[in-house]
Every structure is written in structure tokens, then in C-alpha cells.
Amino acid sequence: MGIGKLYRFSDNKLVVKVNYQLQDASETKWWGELTLTDYMRINENEVYNIKLEDKRKGRCRLKKRVNRAVSGVPPRYIYRFTGTSLLE
Secondary structure, three states: OEEEEEEEOOOOOEEEEEEEEEEEEOOOOEEEEEEEOOOOOOOOOOOEEEEOOOOOEEEEEEEEEEEEEEOOOOOEEEEEEEEOOOOO
16 A cells, blocks of 8 residues: 545645555556545545655546445545546
């Protein structure tokens, strides 16, 4: 698991730090799963920039994995992120 940062694409402001696992790291088709380090609501209709531990970054979309909630109070969900730009 790596530690990264999630930024809102529209204004490039930091949203939250994330724990992520990159499943496919090819430059043009990359995706993985992440959990937020702090509890907050994420708008799945927004576009985000993710900055990975190794300083690579790219634009992505998030989708909540409904059947994969992380236990705890408040609940922290697992999100799948899918790249919509090059990972560079």
C-alpha cells in the first residue's frame, strides 16, 4: 500500500491523503483501489488528480466499491480509481 494525495481537478486543491494500491500501472490504462485517510464524503461525479508515492500523477475518476466497506466508525469506504489521462 502506498500513500498518495487526491486533488480536485477543477481548482487543484488538496482534498485528502489516501492509501492506495495500484493494480495496473501501464502508462495509458492504469487503475487501482484506495481508501481515504480521513473520513469525508467524496463526489463520484467529480474528476480528481492523484499524486502517487513515487511522484507520478494523473487524472482519474472514483467509484465507491459498495460491497467492500472498511470496518470502523465512521465507515471508510474503498474506492476504485480509473485513470483518464497518462500517468506521468
